[in-house]
Amino acid sequence: MISEQTDAIVLRVFPWSETSCIATLFTRDFGKISVLAKGARRPKSPFEAALDLLSVCRIVFIPKAGDVLDLLTEAKLTRRFRAGARDLLRLYAGYYVCELLDRVTLRDDRHTEVFALAEQTLDALARTDLEIRAIVLRWELQLMRMLGHLPSWNQCSQCGEPIPDAATSVFGAEAGGVLCERCQAGQRLMVQITSRERTLLREFSTPQWQDIELSDYISTGRKTIRSVVQKYLTVLLDRKLNLHSYLEELGR
Numbered sequence: 063m064i065s066e067q068t069d070a071i072v073l074r075v076f077p078w079s080e081t082s083c084i085a086t087l088f089t090r091d092f093g094k095i096s097v098l099a100k101g102a103r104r105p106k107s108p109f110e111a112a113l114d115l116l117s118v119c120r121i122v123f124i125p126k127a128g129d130v131l132d133l134l135t136e137a138k139l140t141r142r143f144r145a146g147a148r149d150l151l152r153l154y155a156g157y158y159v160c161e162l163l164d165r166v167t168l169r170d171d172r173h174t175e176v177f178a179l180a181e182q183t184l185d186a187l188a189r190t191d192l193e194i195r196a197i198v199l200r201w202e203l204q205l206m207r208m209l210g211h212l213p214s215w216n217q218c219s220q221c222g223e224p225i226p227d228a229a230t231s232v233f234g235a236e237a238g239g240v241l242c243e244r245c246q247a248g249q250r251l252m253v254q255i256t257s258r259e260r261t262l263l264r265e266f267s268t269p270q271w272q273d274i275e276l277s278d279y280i281s282t283g284r285k286t287i288r289s290v291v292q293k294y295l296t297v298l299l300d301r302k303l304n305l306h307s308y309l310e311e312l313g314r
Contacts, residue, residue, distance in 0.1 A: 214239025
């Protein structure tokens with residue numbers, strides 16, 4: 063049997079037997095995988111603390127064909143997520159990284175850039191000098207961009223007409239972007255956004271995501287921006303994410 067090595071972020075872990083567990087991991091080279099970790103629940107586990115939620119680890123696993131779980135043979139802890147020890151909101155934001163990543167990705171769908179974004183997001187959440195609202199917004203919009211789900215900020219998402227940088231514009235969550243006045247009729251889940259708010263959403267959607275400033279954030283418009291992103295994700299995933307209720311502070 064051929065084994066594979068890669069880096070992984072632990073998204074979910076749940077018991078499978080008295081001594082073993084099943085884990086969902088997002089890996090650098092293989093995308094999202096589900097693995098069986100035999101003996102992981104023993105007092106002296108061969109995986110030690112590597113399978114803690116949000117941990118980054120180096121793993122060795124044996125891929126299995128079809129819907130059979132891959133077999134995890136080694137896992138060495140690289141970094142543990144420590145932001146939650148200082149700030150409960152940052153802990154919830156870390157859980158949100160896992161939840162959103164798990165919901166929008168498919169098994170074995172490889173996204174090296176997404177792994178780099180997720181890893182850097184978890185690192186950024188542990189830094190108190192960086193603005194948590196900016197970190198979360200970058201995570202959401204960049205993940206959507208990388209997976210091809212980024213909303214339209216410049217043209218009407220229905221007819222393609224350019225939307226001028228006016229004082230206000232209208233975002234349609236079901237439409238997948240901003241709307242011209244003609245295409246607003248009959249639309250639901252619309253949010254009115256200011257020129258500054260739309261500019262910020264565009265800036266956080268740029269492909270140069272590593273250059274986005276995370277040490278500052280606007281003092282107004284937070285509630286509107288959270289409403290835009292959360293409504294859009296709810297429509298896209300056809301469900302409300304669990305952590306949205308715990309992140310209401312981000313809109314204040």
